[in-house]
Amino acid sequence: MNMFSCYKRGFCEATHLAVRNRFALPDGAKLSKWFPAHMFTGMKQMQAKVRLVDYVVEVHDARIPFTGRNEQFYRLLYKGKPHLLLLNKADLISKSRMRDVERMLMCKEDAVLFCSFNGRQKDASTVSLMNLVRHCLSTNEQRFHRQYATDYNVMIVGIPNVGKSTVINSLRARFTALNSKACAVGQKPGVTRSVMNRVRICDQPKIYVFDTPGVLAPQLQPDDSKSCVQSILKLALCQCLPNRHVGLEMLCDFLLYMLNRQNNFQYVDHLGLSNMSDNIHDVLQQVADQFHFKRTMSLYGVLQDVRDIERAAEKFLTLFRLGILGDQFLDFEYLDQ
Template identity: 35%
Template structure:
């Protein structure tokens, strides 16, 4: 009963803001991203519609404005994927904010359960039929370009569509790290009635992320490689977010005494609970001594991966 009371207690004394500590925004725009964006522009002449996939936990943050500037002349459907990991109690507010940004065609999806995947083809078909097809009016098939930042599930959406409409397996590789798709691929059929093909593309971040906090949100959702930001920094931002939203399941998962807002204390407790230790040399007055210390980085990695697997509760980062 004591633990239950602690976990349901109102969040008092949590940080009101995350101290970025003068950090600079991590820049991750490797060569394959620049090449991918150029290839995407070159393929536009055969594209009827853009299918932008983004993470439902950050529906307002981190979308790449370069993609809109370069490719925005086509009809556009925004798919907010990984809805199973997002707190959708704020869904109406998010949709209104997106509508004010000019995005009237928005769909929340979950590729693990194929939820709302069946709505994608009808929506795209309607968008294409109501638009100028840019000298493609004689073609009976539609070609859709899938765009977005890394690791939001673009390839998963393609595979879900193929599974639903063609009863076929994976056509695009998927993974938990950003950068799995590194080039604009050949056309992938996802439906036969209507005849529809998709172009999978590499995830492309903006060369200049808008703010440090947006960079942290992207990193927490796996759009930026962890080591570029720092696992312990990402874990600290995650702890800040969970406590602010009163998501205290991390306490039960790691057998902590109570919620805590100090990342060093939490990571030490997690490391001890998981048995994650490392041998370090300590310089003393009589020479070096090797001691066993908690592996804070290992604990941070476990905490971050637990969040990404949906084991720490549903959140909305925006």
């Protein structure tokens, strides 16, 4: 953070911004349900394959290590099998957050690994993951009916758009002689829609994976509870849900609320605002003016230029998702308990 940002943050704190104690949906607003049929089908396919699996890797987003995890994975897939929780996109949160999260998770998980499969940390993350997988497979004595098999099967599971296919492609490129990508990847949830055939990710020893579709917890459906609303909005901020199922302006309002609650006022500088604010309408109007976001529309038969609030909202979200607004960790309330 530069000196001006530090000054701005100190100034904002000194003025005692009245931040909302809780985030509530606007009157009449509803969050739409999103549990496509392929998720139900995918879960059934995973259950059918689990007998063939030696090890389960759950990929989740490090920004929301407690939010949105599908409890069905424990009940229906693990069943005594060794498993690893891989928290991807760890480069988007601070080291201190990682330590706090690890302390909380290690009491219930077999193993926890923080990784980032984009940018400079990709190679190191790929090697760290494979080393851990090899170690766990070599020490696993409970292979049941697969005890005489000379190869290994791993199932990679998780909610949508946390990087499962990227992880598989990275392992395949590094530890096999095969050059082609095995799994399609995308910036939006729902690219993988079915449990595919085995994909080789390592030659020595021979290790295969089943790529699986992202499956949300069925109980994570819109209702009036604070925890459910915030969980859905956090998932949308991390692009595990499509923006359209929440709405850009509502998503920006929640982002503003979260930043203010953590005393993170870097958005004031980066968005060119006159001051901090807890009013998303004022913020987006200032952003539209600052960046000259306009659109032409007909008012009473006359074409006029008006503020493009949608582009302003996209600008705010993009700055957050690129890490320009600082630490993207969103599950801070779990660490405060």
